[in-house]
Amino acid sequence: MGMLTHWSVLTVPMVLVLGSILAALFGLIKNEKAKRVLQMISTTAAAAFALYVNIALVAGWKGVPKMADLKPFTVKLTETLTLSWQYYWITGTFAILVMGVLMFVLAYALETFKDDENTTPFYVLTPLLAAAIYMTLASVNLIALFFSWELMSFVAFLMLLYYDRTKEGGPWLYAFWSGVGAMSMIAGIFLFYLASDGKTGFGLFELMQTVPVLTIKHPYMTLAAVLLLGVPFMIKASIPPFHTWAPRTYGSTHPSVAAFFSAAYSKVGIFAMLMWVYMFVGTVMSGKWVTTLGANFRNMPTAFFILAILLAFGAVFTSLLAFAQKDAMYLLAYSSMGQLMYMVMALVLGIGITVGYQKDMNVTMTVYTLGFFGAIYHAYAHGVFEMAAYMALGAAYKRSGGETEFNKLGAYAHRMPVTFFMGFLAMLSTVSIPLMWGFASKYLIYQAALYGRFFVLSAMALIAGTASFLYAFRYIHGIWWGQPTKGYDFMHSVKEVSAWGIIIALVVMGLTVLGGAIPGQVLNFITGNAVNQMVMQSAMAGGPLLIDKAVYMVNGFSILHFGYLAILFTVGILVALLVYTTSGGSRKVNLDDFYNSAEPYRPEWQVQLIGAFYGPIERVIEPYFKVSIERVYNWLGGIFGWFASYIESWNTGDTRDYTWALAGLIVLLMVLWVF
Amino acid sequence: MVEWLKLVDKARSRSIWMLMYCTGCGAMELPPAMTSRFDMERFGIMPMATPRQADVILVTGYVTKKTLKRIIYAYEQMPAPKWVVSHGSCPINGGVYWDSHATVNRLDLFLPVDLYVAGCMPRAEANMKMFTELMDMIAKGEARGWEEYVKNRDYYKENQRKLFGYDLVFTDGRSAL
Amino acid sequence: MNTATVVGTASMGAKFLGALVLTLKVLIYLFLMVMIGLFLMGIYRKFTARVQYRVGPPIWQPYIDVIKLLSKKDAATKNWVFDLGVIMGLGGPLALLLFLPLDTIVGLNFHTKGDLILILYLAVVGPLGFALAASVGASPWGAIGVGRALSMMLGYELPFILGLLAVVAKDGTLLLQKVSAAQSMWNPAGWHYFQWPLILAAIGAHIALQGVMSEKPFDQAIAPHEIASGIMVEFGGKYLGMMLLMKAASLMAELGLFAVFFLGGTTAWDTIVKIFALFIIAISFDAVLGRFRPDQAFTVLWKWPTIIALLGLLLTVFA
Known part of the structure; x- marks a missing residue:
């Protein structure tokens, strides 16, 4: 049992990476069938091991250490800043789901990849993605979370890029929103740093506790920090108005990839929202915000109520979109x-009411x-x-x-x-x-x-x-x-x-x-x-x-x-x-024996009704989807694009424009210098 | 068991759902039989939308080679026990179209007809008489055309083949999934 | 030791007897409810005939139809999933009936083991089963029928749910027996239907109820003159017979739920009386109205009954 003392939070990711490396090596095999089976066995075994370890940890089985005894992984960067990953019960709860889905998806991929599709990237990258997800779930430090998060997003992007089935720009949309999320997260972290006067160690639980204090001191900055920090999480959980990437990204990839993304990867968003909602509570129920954002409206802080309504509307609208x-x-x-959106709504309700309803x-x-x-x-x-x-x-x-x-x-x-x-x-x-x-x-x-x-x-x-x-x-x-x-x-x-x-x-x-x-x-x-x-x-x-x-x-x-x-x-x-x-009694009839106004059906006829399955109500609800958030983004993007090309035209167009622009810039600099 | 069967036959006779194959003018007098003047629903008789739900097929008008295929197809889609009524002169002997090259003069060569209603066209009273007659026959267990069709399948199929020049097979097994 | 064994067997025997009695009670209850449901359908046909100045069939006509349909010899089926869908379609409403307070008629109290949310979700098992069978049936008419049925469901669920939730808001419970207890049995002033502001919710839900029972003007899913009876197009013989039984069971469940929530249905007997009253009202409208187009029906349902029911709910919540 001496082995057990070496178990750390890195054990599971390392096994997954091992599976991934094996899959990459098996990718060199010429025989397609043997290659797929070996890749499947190596990665599925790693996933099964990961699943077993997580279940054993959460359920407290013998053969693995107790959750608290699992060694954390820390990297000391500066005096105050230590990146740390540690296993706690939420990690375990979400990791069971992720590893379980990983196992099934990898094992079933033998049945979903066409003969002319290359399985190696899938079998190599999916365990890597799961490992990154695991590290994200175990980060107890904002900077550590950032690194794991970006690693995760990058691996996911590679997968999407390789399995871009419809070539509709799905991966690039994903990359764009991941970039927005990353910048927003960095900005949030930076604002936290400013709000705490450079004293914070960015521990997640520490931050959750200190957010109310920070809010009292710097209300606007802390609120902005929390909101900016929430953006990447909301993007991942595809919460409006940050949901526009999801359909095209999930829709344009391979079904097995989409299965893992939708069933497991999106749950990281839920996990992060779970953390974030607590932080949000800390902000809106403190300092300046208690009377505005935190004012009680129907047993919840107003900000929470708005969020919940937004989510409920989102759930209705996406469900309406889904059947069309x-x-x-x-x-x-x-x-x-x-x-x-259902899940996040439940979280918002549950956590919102703890501060809103005190009777x-x-x-x-x-x-x-x-x-x-x-x-x-x-x-x-x-x-x-x-x-x-x-x-x-x-x-x-x-x-x-x-x-x-x-x-x-x-x-x-x-x-x-x-x-x-x-x-x-x-x-x-x-x-x-x-x-x-x-x-x-x-x-x-x-x-x-x-x-x-x-x-x-x-x-x-x-x-x-x-x-x-x-x-x-x-x-x-x-x-x-x-x-x-x-x-x-x-x-x-x-x-x-x-x-x-x-x-x-x-x-x-x-x-x-x-x-x-x-x-x-x-x-x-x-x-x-x-x-x-x-x-x-x-x-x-x-x-x-x-x-x-x-x-x-x-x-x-x-x-x-x-x-x-x-x-x-x-x-x-x-x-x-x-x-x-x-x-x-009953008798079995052939598939083409159906009532067709007594006209015998001919196989060359196309009578599968599916195009306008809900046609009548699609026509009713269509006008209400004229205004979509994606269109707003596209409109904004169009303006930026126009502005960018306008600036570009200064440099590449007429020389006189360029000269005037340069002259204007010099004048501006001089004016600034003078004052 | 016999009692039970009798009860079932009684139920069948009091709940006749019909598929109206309105090939010609013969159906003209059916609406009066349906509506408040004669009200055939008194006897549980109703029109149905599809052959799957129907008990009796009314062939109300002249039968051409082309429509006969559809009639046979509809008949074969109906669940047994099922009955055929040859309604009006045309399906009985060709009526006024007896010498047309495309008209089939006798329906009962191709399908087991249980009851004939003569007339060009039969009035609503005759329709009601036909229905009560059919009800009596069903209740007594006399209308067994659907068994005849199974028993004498070779005969009917042979007649159909002679008429059309090929075997009338609606599903050739290719579509069995 | 001997005594212990004897006692053991005796208690075993008693248990077995108890289980047998319970099973019999359940079967009798389900039989009774389906019979009453079929009787309602007989009333429907007689009533419609009288409105149309006809004599109409005998009131027991649906029983005859069901016997005839179930005794058909070779109903067509496409696949064993077709049969499974039909069994699920009849089993769902039967299970649903067991969770309604009507079960006190034979002295059962299973309705205390579930609540409104369970009933709402159990109520869709039947339609879903038949929709599956219609889909397996592979007739395009069936697919159109299913599309319309589900569109209608989306339409009427919103006002219906808003109406029911208003009662939940008023009484603070999802339990049917508590909703019953909050009303009086026979005094209409003590019914939720006639209390301000719940009357708004009740009216909204009542309009939606017409859609729940797929009576006119909301019977787009089974429009025999347009789409060859839609969902039922491939159903013959025993499949159609089971669908009639399902319809009967669903009628009892839907009307029973409404009677309990708005008309103070407390015991089985008074609930059944109220079910009859509700049904007569519904078929009076059915007999004289035409049919909306599917998109019109959806628009109507999401407009007027929804606004009325929402108003009732909001007034109840903020009262």
Whole structure:
């Protein structure tokens, strides 16, 4: 056991890097199939190890050190500044999700990469990205966070750049916004430095505590620092108005890459927002801001309320946009954005109410627990179902020869039923059908919003949920059912995924249901018993909250017994099955035997309805999307571009302009010098 | 079991959903039978939108070679037990179009017709009489054309082939996914 | 030791008996509810016929139709997922019925194990199952029907939810039995429907209820004259029969939820009476109105009932 003493926070990233190096070496193999399998084995093994370590750390299993005994990694830069990475329970909670998604995505990539696509960059870069994410999750220092963050963004950019499927500029949009985020973060850090009169060591937890003090001294500077620091986090979590990069970036890449990005990478944004919201609380509830930004509005600081409304609106709008998409990748990207906004909204509600509502401590603690853990649980649910949806799409993508548009897909479920079921369960989870993970997590968020008496917000969240039915159905119908768009001969050549893919699909399907059947246990497990502790604290204070093994309850307000739900749901299905089996017979007919005004269908006809699936309401909502934030950015960009080319024209155009400009500059300098 | 079957036959006779294959003018007198003057819904008789939901197909008018294909297709899409009514003179013997090169004079060579309603065109009273007759036949278990079609499939298919010059196969198995 | 064994078996036997009785109760309850739902549909057909100056079918016509449909011999199916979708489509509403306070009619109290959010999300399992089956059916008409049905759902959910949330805001609970307890059973002045400002929310939700039940003018999804009955286009025989049963169960669930939230539905019997009253109102409108275009219906639903219900909610919250 002497080995164990050498375990540090770097162990997991190093193993991932090792897997990545092995994958790079295997990339030299000429035999394509052997190359892919070896790459998959090496990286998946590294990911599995990482997953095991994180689960063991969070659950306190034997064989790995305790979380607190894990050596931090520190780099001493100056007397006051030490970069440090340290493992704590939030790290673990998010790392389990990231590593789990990493493992499944890497393992399933055998089924999603077409034969003519190079897998080496994917297998090399994805573990590297996961390692960078891990370091970000473990940074306890703002400068350390910055370095990890930028490493992460850069690796992600490389991946996007290599797998730029549609050539619509997705990676460059991502690079631009990452750049904006990096500059904003630097500026925030610098302002913190100024606000603390150069005394801060940039420790994250230290900053969270000192922000109120700094605010009293330098209100504007600290607020600006916190806001600027929040920009990159909001960009990563694709929160409006910093969300415009997400659809094109997710939509234009390879399904497997998008699966990892949307299911795991975006969760870093949630993690960072979680930190940031605390810092934001510190600012708005201190000094000058208490009476303005921090003024209580409906049990929350005004700034928080505005943020929550913004997020709820964003969730509704992205969900409305999602069902109007004609490309499955874009549809899932918008859906992902909507779900992320849900999570951040839950965080904002939960943390906002702790400072806004002081009348009853129990209510505060209940809403806080529901919102905070609802967000984390929904991050998990989203991770699993978005990954499954993208993976299933990826399998169809490979078999259709690289199609992701709905009007070029269709009827694939007839040939690949297991893969369809993975996508189907993912969508059931997305729309939060009871007993799916998505329901167990969204239920917590609704409880938080309703128990905190945020009714309009809840209504908007519920409507976003309803809109998710529309896009979920479009995904199900467009890819998996209806008529084949490439003809029956082509469809006969389509094959189900290999046994390996089927095993992964079955495990993922199991996960989708597991988190919804015994939510209390799963939530407790992934948060290292933190939920139990919160609930126990609440119970000791006579609080109303209960998140048990299989019961959600806010006493006198809401209740949900998952055991009863499972049994009664089964009873309903069994009774339906009884009616089905006791009634008359049925016969199987061919796919092209359908009612077509008695006209026999001819295979050369294109009758798969998908182009204007929700045409009527798309026409209704279209005018309201005339004003989009992206258009504003484009307009601003246009002005800058015009200004830049105007300046450029001085230098490259007419010589007289150039002379005059130079003369003007000299005059200006002289004037400045004189005064 | 026999009682149960009788009950089922009774239920079938009181709930006839029809698919109206309105090939000609014969359907003209069906709306009066449907609306408040005669109100066929009294007997549970309703028009349906698709063959999948229908129990009886009314061929109301002359049958050409071209429409016959569609009629057979619609008939084969219906779930058994199902019935065919040859409605008006034209599907019975060709009516006024008996010597046209494109008209099929006898529907019952190609589909098992359960009931004929003569007339050019049959009035609403005749329609109601037809429906009550059909109801009686179904309740007594006498209308078994759908079994005939299965039993004598070779005969019907042979007639169809003679008429069209090729086997009438709507799905050749290629589209079975 | 002997006694212990005997006691053990006795308690086992008692447990088994208890489970058997419980199962029977559940089955009887579901049977009863579906039968009442079918009876409502019989009323609908008779009522519509009388409005159209016809005699109309006997009031038990839906039972005959269901027996006939379920006894069909070879209904067409495309794939086993088609069958699965239909089973899910009937199973969902049946499970939903078990979470409504109507279950006190046979002495069950499963409705205390769930709340409004569960009911709202359980209510979509049925439509989703049938939508899946329609999608597997592969008829373009079916796809149009599903598209329209889901569009309508987006339309009516907003005012409906706003209306229900106003009641949640007033009573401070999501539990159905508490919402019932906050109202009087028979005195209309004690119903949420007739209390200011909840009456606004109730009116908004009531207009939306017409869409929830897909009665005119919001029956775009199953428009037989336009799109060959939309979702149902590929459903024949037992599949259509199960869809009728699902429709019956959903009617009871939807109207029951509204009766509990706005009309003081407390016990099963008074709720059933109120369901009948609500249904008569709904079909009166259905009998005389035409059908909106899908985009018109969506616009209407997101405009007037939403504004009214939102006003009710805001007035309740800020009161």
